[in-house]
Amino acid sequence: MSLGRRDFLKGLVACGTLAVMQRPAWASVGVMSPAVRPGESPLLLRTGTLVDQEFFGAVQAVLGSVGVAAAERLQLDRSDLARPQNLQRGLQSARGRCVVGVIEGAHAPLLFELLRSAGVAVPCAGEHSDAGPIADGASRHRLLTTPASYGIAALLQRGVPAALVEEHALGVATVPVPTTVPRDQPTGHWAAVTGHLLARVAVGTWKPSPPLARRPGLPPTDDQPTRHYASFVLQLPA
């Protein structure tokens, strides 16, 4: 495996300067401005998973609703996800941009290792399991959220009632409790609901709400999900 040392070092220390963060008055655990800069669309990381159609269909719908016609695709394919130098090149090419994506779960450990090394911000990430391409009942989800994305797990749970959803909300923050049920509650396949919610985090139209409370006595599952995925919104440093 050959790798230009200069490129490799650039990839590893890419976080030389982080983007300046805006802090809305109500949030108290470090908050990002919308991951996407005005006038810019997020890059989409598509690697041919079985849920691409549902996920990216929903992402595009949200982008369309805020006036973004067609999002660019980050130039990485499935085989790149197993090669650190290709991943690093992909991340380099997306400096200063927001990325929304879903990948097969097995690729997530390596990806997140390189994200950490590059100082990439992750406003939201999910781990998902389901029993196949069309089963949206027997699905399970763990969402990692930050102040920019608190509460999306509750909407995922409402949108896919038969799913098992947990939220790990980083930090403790005081967030306003919404007084009305959101009008645009997405429903349907978990990948579509997740894509919708992550896209809203990316473009800044998500209003954080209380993280999903942990349900005691979670029922045992007989279903054996066989497919695993990871979803995310990323903000790469400039």
Place this chain on the structure above:
Amino acid sequence: MSSPYLALPQGVSAEQFGRAIAEFRTILGEEHVITDAAVLAPYTKIMLPVADAQHAPSAAILPQDVEQIQRIVAVCNRYRVPVWPISTGRNLGYGSAAPATPGQVVLDLRRMNRILEVDPELCTALVEPGVTYQQLYDYIQERNLPLWLSCPAPSAIAGPLGNTVDRGVGYTPYGEHFLFSCGMEVVLADGQVLRTGMGSIPNSNTWQVFKWGYGPSLDGIFTQSNYGIVTKLGMWLMPAPPAYKPFVVRYPQRTDIERIVETIRPLRIAMIIPNAVVIAGVLWEAGVFVRRSDYYQGAGQIDEAAVARIMKEHDLGYWNVYAALYGTPEQIEVNWKIVEGAFKASGGEILTENEVGHSPVFRYRADLMRGNMNLQEFGLYNWRGGGGSLWFAPVSQSRGSETLKQMEMAQRILKKHGLDYVGEFIVGWRDMHHIIDVLFDRTDPVQMQSAYACFDELLAEFTAAGYGNYRTNTAFMDKVANTYGPVKRDVDRRLKRALDPNGIIAPGKSGIHI
């Protein structure tokens, strides 16, 4: 009550922590002190069967040199803020980059990434914590130096300093990494800088050639510990041999493990086979490229019929022994006759590059046994999916009866908890590292509980049988420390109190607290 921070160190108020953060910012600059939740998120990723919050950091700070670290520890002492040092942080399955206890500040040493020296005549190197194996490999290739590395399975993205200080292993004749290290530089909790071995002599040029120095040899106490922050490591590098012959020997039955080990032991002790031999179980071998769900959809441990199908369809042994010979072609020819004769007598099927050189699985092992970068082992996360991985790593004698006993114990306990035996043995000189990857789905609350209970039971039973773990993950560090008894824990604590009385360096690492 809200706080501006994700978590706080135990016993430290938000105000106190805020003052410490402000001082870190003065030392390092705003951009190298991370408290933003989204930027900290990757530091919180764990593969353990516990809540993420149990290992959540409060912040991450990134120094670039020893002087900054000295100023950092002064701040830590002032405010009693603990730091959790990581080099590259690739302790996957052992806790990744997250601290042992919540609220610690991750001291991320990745900016300290200089290769300080490589001496091709003495075959030594001196590196900083942020240097990766890929970086060192490229350095050697660019200069056409006749030197080989020894790396663990995360290879390219892991770092020699971090892996050695955690006593990790590789697969070449230099695979016992701590054994082949020579000299450290350590920043102590009081800010003093210690160079071990011959490094304490001013202007020493023997720091990387003679391990022991004078008086008590201290390198060991800075491995798998929290007694200091290692900022430089000396390494011995293997001279590139004129020839290299990797091979695999396959065995069809589970119980063959006994005669495999009896065959290998004398060859290893006599150094006829000089490298750390891997005896990979079928599920480990297959798991890097096969999904469990393609062969078995049941809830319990995968059954023997499914395992047999995997073996047949992918042409794998139940055990797959990887080893290599190194030296001149003449030396290899002589040793090959001995090795081939021994393995044939044991009933194994011997295959070389001629027969299986095209196989990606063979190539992955052949790469690691010569210190080339290869990340194929990440494919293991595809076996079960769901992101859960815990390494259970007991040690045994290099005796067939012992390895059979350990394997059967492990399989029984894993089966009880509905988990698969994904294991291999790494053969040292007289010891075996038995490495079992407890793979589970973190999205399944039942599997989370099962994986934790399984590890607990493995630990209890193996300890009762006299087997200790050589390394463990951050969720089990106190429990594993307990298995080594009260005297060891007391000595560890007394050293900790002497060297770090305020407990500012990695509290909880290896179960060591003040």
